[in-house]
Amino acid sequence: MKVIIFGCGRLGASLAQALSEAGEEVAVIDRDPRAFRLLGNDFQGRTIVGTGGDEEILKEVGIEEADAFAAVTNGDKINIMCSLIAQQIYQVPTVIARIADPKMEEIYRELGLKTLCPTRQSTEVILHLLKDSR
Numbered sequence: 001m002k003v004i005i006f007g008c009g010r011l012g013a014s015l016a017q018a019l020s021e022a023g024e025e026v027a028v029i030d031r032d033p034r035a036f037r038l039l040g041n042d043f044q045g046r047t048i049v050g051t052g053g054d055e056e057i058l059k060e061v062g063i064e065e066a067d068a069f070a071a072v073t074n075g076d077k078i079n080i081m082c083s084l085i086a087q088q089i090y091q092v093p094t095v096i097a098r099i100a101d102p103k104m105e106e107i108y109r110e111l112g113l114k115t116l117c118p119t120r121q122s123t124e125v126i127l128h129l130l131k132d133s134r
Helices: 011-023 033-039 055-060 076-089 100-112 117-131
Strands: 003-005 025-030 048-050 069-071 095-099 114-116
Touching: 003 011, 003 076, 011 025, 011 033, 025 033, 033 048, 076 095, 100 114, 100 117
Parallel strands: 003 025, 003 069, 025 048, 069 095, 095 114
Antiparallel strands: none
């Protein structure tokens, strides 16, 4: 499976490392070259400095052959924009966008995007843990 990840913070680096260790073909895009330090020394994928919305960068990492695209930066708007580009222009089969605003999650899903909302998911887990502690 060929996966492109936009954002090499803790989540992006962890995802890239796990996919690389599983033998998947991984390319990671980030605007800050220092972000790639979070990847382990044994990371086998590609790293490229840029943004996930830049057509040249996307073509360089092989978006046209990608099986999946995950936008996992800390910015909802850039994640959604890049995810829509991957989905609608390049027809990447699986596109996932990390978002912080749970109020927007349903709207993005109606656009056909799979979303990961740590805000909502963390709230649900904490509520569950609080109930279990009673």
